Amino acid sequence: MNTYDPSQFTILVVEDHKFSRKALLNMLLQTGYENILSAKNGNEAIEKIRQNNIDLVITDINMPLCNGLELIKHIRENTDHKTQVTSIIAVTTLSDTDTIASCMTLEVDAFLVKPITVQNTQDQIKSAMTEPKRLYQQHLYCDVKTDVQLPTGKKTDKQGEPRIREVSSHVIHISSLADLQDGMVILDNIVATTGGCLLKAGTRLNKKLLRRLNELSSIIDVHPFYARMDETQLAS
Numbered sequence: 001m002n003t004y005d006p007s008q009f010t011i012l013v014v015e016d017h018k019f020s021r022k023a024l025l026n027m028l029l030q031t032g033y034e035n036i037l038s039a040k041n042g043n044e045a046i047e048k049i050r051q052n053n054i055d056l057v058i059t060d061i062n063m064p065l066c067n068g069l070e071l072i073k074h075i076r077e078n079t080d081h082k083t084q085v086t087s088i089i090a091v092t093t094l095s096d097t098d099t100i101a102s103c104m105t106l107e108v109d110a111f112l113v114k115p116i117t118v119q120n121t122q123d124q125i126k127s128a129m130t131e132p133k134r135l136y137q138q139h140l141y142c143d144v145k146t147d148v149q150l151p152t153g154k155k156t157d158k159q160g161e162p163r164i165r166e167v168s169s170h171v172i173h174i175s176s177l178a179d180l181q182d183g184m185v186i187l188d189n190i191v192a193t194t195g196g197c198l199l200k201a202g203t204r205l206n207k208k209l210l211r212r213l214n215e216l217s218s219i220i221d222v223h224p225f226y227a228r229m230d231e232t233q234l235a236s
Helices: 018-029 042-051 070-077 097-105 118-130 207-215
Strands: 011-014 036-041 056-060 087-092 109-111 171-173 195-197 225-229
Touching: 011 018, 018 171, 036 042, 036 195, 042 056, 042 070, 056 070, 056 118, 070 087, 070 097, 087 097, 087 118, 097 195, 097 225, 118 171, 118 207, 195 207
Parallel strands: 011 036, 011 056, 056 087, 087 109
Antiparallel strands: 171 225
16 A cells, blocks of 8 residues: 555554553544554454454554564564555654664564654654555564563674675765665664664665664764675666
């Protein structure tokens, strides 16, 4: 679904806190969304996805029984193609970089950053529902860790980490996120200002990851680094 018509899709809100769940449901109803379901945890959400035609899942991360990362991974690894490409919005905080990194690998369609506002919710739902329904990283899903940990706030020591170089490739100096392109392989970790790694060195960028990086630009530690573009991709 690449057109945005709120009357034509069903939203599933997954949130374990009753007050937060009701607040988000009321916010959606008051802004014109009609087809809305809710679940208290990932297990209940999975059952509702089985029983209903869900177009968009908005899920919190820190939940009992089955957390948000486990739910997202379940959806992405589902053998049913329609379920695989279900749009997903992850509700998180910008300080939770481990979770953000896992969500990016699992190719969520948007982030909804706490505290949630009406305008931000509307913007991110529209972004998620108009996102091209193509997945690039299925081969990485099985390696995603779904443990939810509180951020420590400590910066990691980037010195001594391996840097990837290939003589046969065109290496490009990157000074800002705007220099990144679809198909590039980043040769250094992209990290948050708190030190958490968002994308590891060796990741090949695609349009979906570039959109996520743009959304997260305010928390990314931007410093000069290198990326590689394979010669075959540079050929005209």
